[in-house]
Amino acid sequence: MLLRGGTSKGAYFLAEDLPADPSSRDDLLLRVMGSPDPTQIDGLGGAHPLTSKVAVVGALADPEADVDYLFLQIGVDAAEVSDRQNCGNLLAGVGPFAVERGLLAAGDGRTSVRIRMLNTGDHAIATFPTPGGRVDYTGSAGISGVPGTAAPVVIEFPMGRRPLLPTGKVRDALAGAPVTCVDNGIPTVLIAASALKVTGYEDPGDLEGDPALAGRLREIRLEAGHLMGLGDVEGSTVPKLSLLAAPLHGGAVMTRTFIPVRCHTSIGVLGAASVAAGLRIEGGVGQDVARLPEGHVGRGGAARLRIEHPTGFLDIETSIEYGAEGAAPVVRRTAVVRTARKIFDGTVFPRSTDTAPLPARHSWTDPRTPPLRRR
Incomplete structure (x- = not known):
């Protein structure tokens, strides 16, 4: 599923639909996004770091969270996939995506999804409208950098586990x-x-x-x-x-x-x-x-x-x-309003592999083989 989350845009995948091996997963995602190529002409990427992103979401049986969220930054003109940072903009789409994919049931009116961010181990709570138990992306909330309006996604971050001043100094x-x-x-x-x-x-x-x-x-x-x-x-x-x-x-x-x-x-x-x-x-x-x-x-x-x-x-x-x-000072609470919108939900056909093939259960080199399909 391709969603705009905040002022970014990315491809959202269920964790179970991607190869478990990180190197195989990263190879697949580079070909899905069309990297490395400054135009990303042969994939989903938009030729800019803000539009060359991936969210991997999985169900989680944990008293503190409902789903896991792994953010991956896909290089544009370099064959790089990085998990060394988080993305708070794509985070806005994680809750709606989890409901759309059936990872948890939506409430009638509004739904809150507790998210564990795997990149950092931190947590967030995303709340968004779900009238009749379905995600509603329409609304009157506007954010700078995005044309038009959409439904608000309120994201709250509880107290973090890391020091606010990592060097121990104010300056x-x-x-x-x-x-x-x-x-x-x-x-x-x-x-x-x-x-x-x-x-x-x-x-x-x-x-x-x-x-x-x-x-x-x-x-x-x-x-x-x-x-x-x-x-x-x-x-x-x-x-x-x-x-x-x-x-x-x-x-x-x-x-x-x-x-x-x-x-x-x-x-x-x-x-x-x-x-x-x-x-x-x-x-x-x-x-x-x-x-x-x-x-x-x-x-x-x-x-x-x-x-x-x-x-x-x-x-x-x-x-x-x-x-x-x-x-040292500590942060007690952080909250922000973002918006998200589902752009399309369907099948992506990755570029054929240029090096070693992926595991046998994923055969992408023959265009007649099954593509990566949504559930």
Whole structure:
């Protein structure tokens, strides 16, 4: 099933319909998406990281969750499949997909699906309309970066298990730039745009085409990877780098986020969650540029912040708390409204294999053999 989840688009599969062996699964998904090829002309991919994504969903017998969700980022012009990050946008489609595939029954009115995110081990609860026990994708909720409106999907993230400040410090210096490293769902490095000699209001394409900026960002990413406990991140899509500037449209901050070398035309859900939490940390780099209502920094209850990005904004509610004097801040709650829409449900015909064949039960090289079919 192909769904738009938030500001991303991806192919959703039941775990049982894919090869159990990760290498065979990844080979199949590369051929399904049409990678490696900058146009992905021979597959489902849309020639951009935001449209070259896969969600693998499976039933789960667990007191804390209903389904498992594994996110896979499929390389566009490289034969790469990465599970080193999560995707909060595709997360918006996991609940509806699980109901559509019969992994759990829908309620009459609204349904909440408890999701375990396998990439990180974190949990989320997605709530969406199901009148008459069927998923309804129509509605009046609009999100920036997506034309039209759709039914709201409310996603709530309970308290995370990892420290909000993975380096143990409010500020670090990486490649000569002051930064704040945060992790509220996805490892993110917050940097004042002015520290990198840009305004933070540039078009994403202009930022991508700046070789000096690209070199500086690469230095920061590599240093941050080690400092945040991620190791060598040369071939990884995390940590994200988010440039911060003063808001232009009444929000809390303007952002330009790199994933990792392409500049996001909007911002990811988990990236925005990390930015929002980071802005509320006393002494963080965000305080130098953000405009927060009084009481939204440091101690306090939940606060809804508007994170501006190249194509609009994302509203996110985040609550952080400080414990005893000198204790690190912790995130108590994060919630966001996204939308999702089913685009098509059917059969995909993977490109024939260029190397070794997949296991005998999956014979894709002969066009007369059965394709990968939906249930």
